[in-house]
Every structure is written in structure tokens, then in C-alpha cells.
Amino acid sequence: DSGVTQTPKHLITATGQRVTLRCSPRSGDLSVYWYQQSLDQGLQFLIQYYNGEERAKGNILERFSAQQFPDLHSELNLSSLELGDSALYFCASSDGGGRGETQYFGPGTRLLVL
């Protein structure tokens, strides 16, 4: 158990809908990262927040947005969902001072868009 929690574990929805994925980082970690993992793309970095501020952006679609709240939990919002958005979405956190800035991953949210 990495200490990173994600909800929900599974999500099934229809095309065109909007969903929100939630992540709570490890206690004391200030950075949160979101990754998408699909069968044909591997793990792709989406976005990073550090202490409430956006720090880095990857290939995140405009239909996707995220934020980090004052209590450091983060939410990833996916809208106008398409079949291709079906994937595992992982959240990771790091402490901002540890050796190598190791990222610890949550259990993921499996999204299925029908």
C-alpha cells in the first residue's frame, strides 16, 4: 500500500458524459501527478500540481482538467468522453524533498466509456 488513495476504483459511463476522479496523496506529500495508461500507449503523463499550483503539463487533452485543493487532494475532470478515453488513470504523489523525488502511485481508476 503506497498511501495514495484514489476513488472510484471502477467507472463505467457513456460517450459524451463527464466524470471526476479523485486522488488523496500520501500524508505530507505536496506534489500530485496524473497519468493515463491505455493498452496501446503505455503510461502517459497528464499533469502535475505542487501545493495547489499547476507545475507541469503533458499531453493532456483540452477536454480534461485538474485541480489541487488546499487540503492537497486532487481531482481530474474528464468531459465529453470518447471511447478512446477508456483507460486506467493513476495518480501519484511525491514529497518535494525526498531522495530522487520518488513518485508513489495510487491503485488507479479504471474508466470504461461505452
Add this chain to the structure above:
Amino acid sequence: GQNIDQPTEMTATEGAIVQINCTYQTSGFNGLFWYQQHAGEAPTFLSYNVLDGLEEKGRFSSFLSRSKGYSYLLLKELQMKDSASYLCAVRLTANDYKLSFGAGTTVTVRA
């Protein structure tokens, strides 16, 4: 784009040794990570290299050569539970810590 290459699959026998190679050509380099991922589960941290050389941690060792853009993960005394995907990831900058991942190497351990 970033190029991080690993073999797709490897098979080895229980008790044996397997070496997973990773080569990278990236716009920056600030450390290389290895993660283990069992199917449908979260990646778990195995090792981190930022300087050239070998880092040993129990049955797992990781090596880095920055001049060659090359790393390997060595798994010794293989156990059935080591059957998993092994992901090589490069941290590109010291500013934002985001990781660029390779596609992963699926290791199958046979009895």
C-alpha cells in the same frame, strides 16, 4: 518526442537471472527510475539512478551509463511473483519531476 526503448517481453526460469535493458534519447535527463507493475495494479518503485554506476537493493540491481543513454535492471534469484511488467522512466528536468515512461517489459517467470 522522448524515446525510451525496452524489450517488449522476456521469459526466464525460476531461480535464474534476467537483465532488462533500457536505452533513452530524451530532451533532458535528471534521473532514471525503474518500476514494477503487476497486471491491473499500480506501478511500485524499485530503484533510482542519477549518477553512473550500479545500485544494489536485495535481489534487484540497477545500472546507469549517462554517456551511453543506457540503463539495465537486473533481477536475481527469480521468483514466480517477479512475473510482471517492468517500466523504465526518465525524469527530464529538475524543476517539475514529471516522468517519461518506456512501454514496459513483460517478464514471465516459468517453473
